[in-house]
Amino acid sequence: MNAKEYVGRQLSSFTFDVERSQLRLFAKAIGETRNLYLDVDAAKAAGYRDLPAPPTFPFTIGMNPDDQFDMLKAIDVELARVLHGEQSFEYFIPICAGDRVLVKREIVDAYEKRGGALSFFVIGLTYEDARSAQPFCSARQVVVARNPVAKNA
Amino acid sequence: MRNADEVSEATWQEGTELPSRTLPAITRTALALYAGGSGDHNPLHIDLDFARNVAKMDDVIGHGMLTMALIGRYLTELVPQRAVRSYSLRFIGMSKVGDRLECTGRVTKLLEKDGQRCAEVELEAKRQGGETLATGTAVVAIGAT
Numbered sequence: 001m002n003a004k005e006y007v008g009r010q011l012s013s014f015t016f017d018v019e020r021s022q023l024r025l026f027a028k029a030i031g032e033t034r035n036l037y038l039d040v041d042a043a044k045a046a047g048y049r050d051l052p053a054p055p056t057f058p059f060t061i062g063m064n065p066d067d068q069f070d071m072l073k074a075i076d077v078e079l080a081r082v083l084h085g086e087q088s089f090e091y092f093i094p095i096c097a098g099d100r101v102l103v104k105r106e107i108v109d110a111y112e113k114r115g116g117a118l119s120f121f122v123i124g125l126t127y128e129d130a131r132s133a134q135p136f137c138s139a140r141q142v143v144v145a146r147n148p149v150a151k152n153a
Numbered sequence: 154m155r156n157a158d159e160v161s162e163a164t165w166q167e168g169t170e171l172p173s174r175t176l177p178a179i180t181r182t183a184l185a186l187y188a189g190g191s192g193d194h195n196p197l198h199i200d201l202d203f204a205r206n207v208a209k210m211d212d213v214i215g216h217g218m219l220t221m222a223l224i225g226r227y228l229t230e231l232v233p234q235r236a237v238r239s240y241s242l243r244f245i246g247m248s249k250v251g252d253r254l255e256c257t258g259r260v261t262k263l264l265e266k267d268g269q270r271c272a273e274v275e276l277e278a279k280r281q282g283g284e285t286l287a288t289g290t291a292v293v294a295i296g297a298t
Contacts, residue, residue: 022190029183030222031176047235055225055240060191068192079195080208084217088241094234127186131261140241 003075003110003119011074011123015130016061023051031056039087043096050097055066058089058137062125063102073149075107075121077145084121085120086142095127102130119145160231164260165272165295171258178253179215187219215248220287224278224284227256228291236297238266239282242276242289252280270295 021124027037032054035042043051053061064070069079095101108120125139165170172286181199188199193216196203204213228237248254255278262273276289 005274022192025186029186030219030226031183034225052234054222055223055229055234055237056218059191059221062200063192065192082199084244086241086243087218087221088239091237153264 003121005114005122006075006107009074011071011105011107012064013102013104014064014066016065016101016103018053018061018095018097018099018101020055021054022060023057023097026052026054026057026060030056040097048094048096053095053097055089056087058095058127058139059087059141061095061127062103062105062139062141063111064103068150071105071143072122074111075119075143075145077119077143081146081148083142083144083146084141087139088141089137089139091137093134093136095128099136100130101136102128102133104128110141117147119147121145162295165221165263167260169260170237171231171260171274173257174230176223176227176254176256178251179219179248181213181250184213184250185216187216187222189214191218191222193218200277200278203280205257212250215250217244217247217287220248220254220278221289222245223254224276224287228258228274228276228293229260232293233297236294238269238271238290238292238294240289241273242287244285244287246280246286248280248286252286254278254280263295264292266292266294269297 026151036046104126106124111120120141123141127136182215184198198216204210257277260272261277262276271292278286
């Protein structure tokens with residue numbers, strides 16, 4: 001199936017509870033040692049409601065906790081064939097521990113290159129406060145699938 | 154530790170190079186921690202047997218999003234996270250165990266966004282030896298705390 005035919009497909013929506021313990025582990029994993037990201041009092045002193053999620057944490061929020069690679073099923077490719085091509089975030093309100101984030105995902109663009117050897121899927125994600133519906137941020141990720149045979153070459 | 158004070162008002166001019174930083178080497182432990190902390194359990198990053206036998210690669214590779222997180226940390230050590238309005242990255246090369254990322258940034262443009270004075274910053278991470286792993290852009294609000 002041509003990549004274009006996937007454009008407009010919605011993926012399942014879900015909520016993600018942002019927890020202090022996961023933010024601390026994430027901080028450790030990225031070498032983040034500043035108190036602001038680890039200590040609730042320091043975060044509050046810096047004006048945050050609780051521990052803030054670092055700038056790329058929304059990518060983690062955007063993986064469905066019930067099925068972390070469901071996005072790949074939606075575009076019919078296996079894990080071993082995909083590469084992460086690009087990622088972007090736009091920020092409106094900081095996400096903090098204690099937030100419940102409603103994630104909505106849609107395939108906003110898709111195209112092929114090299115005679116169909118590579119398929120590109122652009123997934124658009126919105127992240128909003130599940131309680132107030134205020135938008136936290138948005139993201140776009142470009143997933144590149146290496147196709148075994150160039151279908152249209 | 155760097156903080157926002159290190160980037161002075163004079164920094165915000167087109168063409169200014171931001172202080173570069175070379176990060177500690179990416180270890181297998183770092184990849185395992187990132188898999189746990191990020192929830193990305195793709196075995197290509199943590200399981201050597203999978204990398205070799207299934208993906209037919211020599212070794213595991215680093216998570217692209219770990220590279221993005223590390224560059225993000227570089228950025229938020231120069232400006233407070235609250236100042237970051239947008240952040241995007243293109244993944245060019247795959248990071249490997251032992252890579253030491255050299256992060257650089259350059260002010261490319263001054264602009265106004267929602268009535269706020271902002272700077273566009275071009276970001277890059279290279280591995281030792283100079284190969285580019287990722288390039289990107291961030292828009293940061295000037296003077297945000």
